[in-house]
Amino acid sequence: MTAPGSDQDLRLRIAGELERARSRSTLLTEVVDETELMRQHSPIMSPLVWDLAHVGNQEELWLVRDVGGRDPVRRDIDDLYDAFKQPRKDRPALPLLRPDEARGYLTTVRSKVLDLLDGIRFDGSRLVAEGFAFGMIVQHEQQHDETMLATHQLRLGPAALAAPPPPAGTVSVSGEVRVPGSRFTMGTSTDPWALDNERPAHVVDVPEFFIDAAPVTNREYLAFMSDGGYDDERWWSGPGWDHRREAGLTAPLHWRYDGVEWGYVRFGRYAPLIMEEPVVHVCFYEAEAYAAWAGKRLPTEVEWEKAARWDPSTGRSRRYPWGDGDPTPEHANLGQRHLAPAPVGAYPAGASPLGVHQLIGDVWEWTSSGFEGYPGFVAFPYREYSEVFFGNSYRMLRGGSFGTDRSACRGTFRNWDLPIRRQIFSGFRCARDPRPEETGA
Numbered sequence: 546m547t548a549p550g551s552d553q554d555l556r557l558r559i560a561g562e563l564e565r566a567r568s569r570s571t572l573l574t575e576v577v578d579e580t581e582l583m584r585q586h587s588p589i590m591s592p593l594v595w596d597l598a599h600v601g602n603q604e605e606l607w608l609v610r611d612v613g614g615r616d617p618v619r620r621d622i623d624d625l626y627d628a629f630k631q632p633r634k635d636r637p638a639l640p641l642l643r644p645d646e647a648r649g650y651l652t653t654v655r656s657k658v659l660d661l662l663d664g665i666r667f668d669g670s671r672l673v674a675e676g677f678a679f680g681m682i683v684q685h686e687q688q689h690d691e692t693m694l695a696t697h698q699l700r701l702g703p704a705a706l707a708a709p710p711p712p713a714g715t716v717s718v719s720g721e722v723r724v725p726g727s728r729f730t731m732g733t734s735t736d737p738w739a740l741d742n743e744r745p746a747h748v749v750d751v752p753e754f755f756i757d758a759a760p761v762t763n764r765e766y767l768a769f770m771s772d773g774g775y776d777d778e779r780w781w782s783g784p785g786w787d788h789r790r791e792a793g794l795t796a797p798l799h800w801r802y803d804g805v806e807w808g809y810v811r812f813g814r815y816a817p818l819i820m821e822e823p824v825v826h827v828c829f830y831e832a833e834a835y836a837a838w839a840g841k842r843l844p845t846e847v848e849w850e851k852a853a854r855w856d857p858s859t860g861r862s863r864r865y866p867w868g869d870g871d872p873t874p875e876h877a878n879l880g881q882r883h884l885a886p887a888p889v890g891a892y893p894a895g896a897s898p899l900g901v902h903q904l905i906g907d908v909w910e911w912t913s914s915g916f917e918g919y920p921g922f923v924a925f926p927y928r929e930y931s932e933v934f935f936g937n938s939y940r941m942l943r944g945g946s947f948g949t950d951r952s953a954c955r956g957t958f959r960n961w962d963l964p965i966r967r968q969i970f971s972g973f974r975c976a977r978d979p980r981p982e983e984t985g986a
């Protein structure tokens with residue numbers, strides 16, 4: 546139940562979040578010209594103008610038609626923007642709305658949404674309780690904004706986006722953190738905008754493990770490369786080695802070697818590597834090989850979440866490593882404020898009680914777990930959000946990146962992708978079992 550008088554607060558908060566998402570979509574699609582918006586910059590990405598109109602179409606389907614019960618704005622374009630009916634490779638050839646038409650469509654849909662938001666009460670169906678459907682649409686737009694940001698990174702040509710560099714590291718963070726064995730409450734049943742795959746909260750017995758205090762840095766990853774890691778089959782899983790050979794992997798995506806040193810091309814600009822930055826744009830198989838080379842392994846999803854949320858003094862699970870409050874710029878590198886991960890040690894205020902740093906923001910972190918529903922999972926509000934992806938070869942990613950908005954990032958938030966993908970802002974940290982002499986402290 547919503548407390549009396551708080552409906553208006555929630556309406557204002559929703560309107561603000563919708564506006565923040567739209568400002569970001571607008572920025573990402575106004576810095577390049579019409580030809581670039583219509584073009585496919587990579588076969589695994591949509592033209593930017595498809596993402597833009599798709600965001601509006603989902604908003605129309607869920608909020609205008611479903612929640613609001615209003616007449617359709619453009620029923621004729623539903624199929625064009627249905628991600629399940631239109632594979633990404635086919636999207637550029639579709640009769641898509643031109644950029645101006647797409648912008649006009651988004652404006653029409655948004656004005657209807659703000660109109661219906663004005664009089665809504667949040668104590669009705671489960672879809673509207675606590676503003677869930679609005680929160681889902683905010684997160685959906687922000688998720689597509691991160692996808693559009695990844696498209697910008699893949700795009701060739703002069704730089705279009707700019708942002709100040711992330712803060713420097715202010716504390717020294719290295720080594721591992723011991724996480725004692727205990728019962729841990731994973732997932733959530735109470736976070737109002739948590740998506741179906743984060744639910745319900747359930748207790749898992751997690752044996753003792755060690756986890757890196759920070760994500761693996763460029764310096765550490767370069768040591769793996771210099772040691773011949775890409776050419777040594779011992780470190781790679783069978784499917785990983787097959788992929789490494791077929792795809793000709795020799796370094797993270799976007800890295801360049803100029804004959805003297807390594808650098809990367811980031812959003813259209815070349816820069817030498819910053820050694821203390823978390824490595825980014827590696828696939829699951831590269832992360833797995835690095836971990837084997839380091840004598841470790843990737844954390845499981847429950848280990849990652851326990852390192853991020855478990856409060857050893859109370860046994861309670863927090864929303865974030867630092868507590869229950871929403872992220873601020875002091876806690877984590879989120880929301881495209883910067884166009885790069887921050888060096889290790891840049892966010893001491895965001896560390897977990899056990900001293901694990903930069904779990905939220907900077908880079909998505911690969912885990913060894915596949916995608917399954919939690920015990921008691923119920924698809925809501927539609928199977929296509931999560932359930933149809935269960936049980937395939939996806940690997941889970943946690944924690945969000947510099948391109949993830951705070952509205953789409955929590956200690957419980959789950960992301961997934963194929964183990965070969967590295968266009969996303971993906972890095973990792975390692976974990977390991979305790980050695981015999983370390984157990985039962």
Ligand SMILES: [Fe+2]
Pocket residue numbers: 599603628685689
């Ligand atoms: Fe979508």
